[in-house]
């Protein structure tokens with residue numbers, strides 16, 4: 001078991017790092033560890049509606065600055081810069097071949113279970129969560145991708161690596177760059193967030209959070 005105090009210390013240590021030390025690079029072992037925690041993240045129905053694009057090319061990072069106003073200093077200084085991609089309707093809709101193939105070959109479910117689970121997923125999209133609209137479906141899938149984001153940032157903090165989650169970008173322009181410069185099929189994937197990793201230059205201001213009794217209610 002891991003010491004609770006050390007875990008809370010990691011949560012205290014994590015902050016939205018604004019500028020990173022350009023002279024310090026994250027080792028391959030450590031970045032792989034962080035990405036592995038994204039891979040092991042849970043997702044609704046277990047469908048893993050994500051892909052992580054690690055952008056290391058200075059030219060591509062510079063291009064991203066045209067749309068990512070919240071990431072300028074991070075694109076210049078982060079050791080590793082990740083774009084969190086989320087699957088769109090052609091992959092995520094209940095009747096897509098991705099979903100069928102995923103249940104069969106990735107989750108290795110028997111045919112009859114694939115059929116049952118497929119029906120549940122269809123009902124979930126049609127009535128439980130009312131997801132039969134491309135934007136709703138994308139936003140629902142993006143929620144799964146944010147779980148991976150949280151896990152990456154926490155696991156990074158646990159090994160002394162800083163991060164910054166980024167939503168400070170124009171979706172339309174960023175998705176255009178995604179298609180034209182990063183070669184991603186934007187009919188299938190969209191950007192949900194960006195996240196920078198590296199090592200801090202400055203100490204953050206003390207953390208502010210509402211007290212626990214304001215945010216928790218037991219009934």
Ligand SMILES: Cc1cc2nc3c(=O)[nH]c(=O)nc-3n(C[C@H](O)[C@H](O)[C@H](O)COP(=O)(O)O)c2cc1C
Pocket residue numbers: 014015016017018070071164165166167168169193204207
């Ligand atoms: C989804 C998300 C998007 C964010 N976008 C940005 C951003 O574009 N640029 C930035 O500097 N910080 C961004 N932040 C950082 C928040 O401002 C920060 O997490 C919050 O103020 C709490 O501070 P702390 O993370 O240092 O504890 C984002 C945080 C989250 C969770």
